[in-house]
Amino acid sequence: MTHWLESWISAWAPGAVLLAQEGAEKAANGPAKPPIPFYVPLAGVAVLFYFMLIRPERRKRAEQDKLLENLALNDHIVTIGGVYGRVVSLDKESIVIRLEDDARARILRSAVARVISENRDEAK
Incomplete structure (x- = not known):
């Protein structure tokens, strides 16, 4: 059981060390700011969520309220x-x-x- 674990660690350890070194360099240069293009898809998903779920549900609820009011x-x-x-x-x-x-x-x-x-x- 330890054989596969040792081989997995030896395969991934160099990459982890490089990532850790890169992270240390970025930390020394100051806090990393997320790029603006990262927020564009997030905003797109929020707009899509509004138009696909929230707005139709509000419209349906308003129609139901009007129906009950006019009963x-x-x-x-x-x-x-x-x-x-x-x-x-x-x-x-x-x-x-x-x-x-x-x-x-x-x-x-x-x-x-x-x-x-x-x-x-x-x-x-």
Whole structure:
């Protein structure tokens, strides 16, 4: 087991010594400043991250907030759990929906995934 370790150390030791000497020379000359081209790809990744992830998520969140704000009575909705219903009562944080078999369920406004149709003229 020590044979492979000794051969590995003997193969890499000269390179490590040269790197250590080069590092000592640079330290004697003062602190090394990272080159500006190093920051260009980093800035590019940050911009790409913003436009690919953060901005679309903000837009999606704004659309969802607008949908929840414009929710009205008799709107047919689908919840995030896949439950279909019709809005029969609205609260600040929750809504009551009527299910297909005339059962009612109270859900959070944030549980509304989308509005299927807006039947605001239909009053029951």
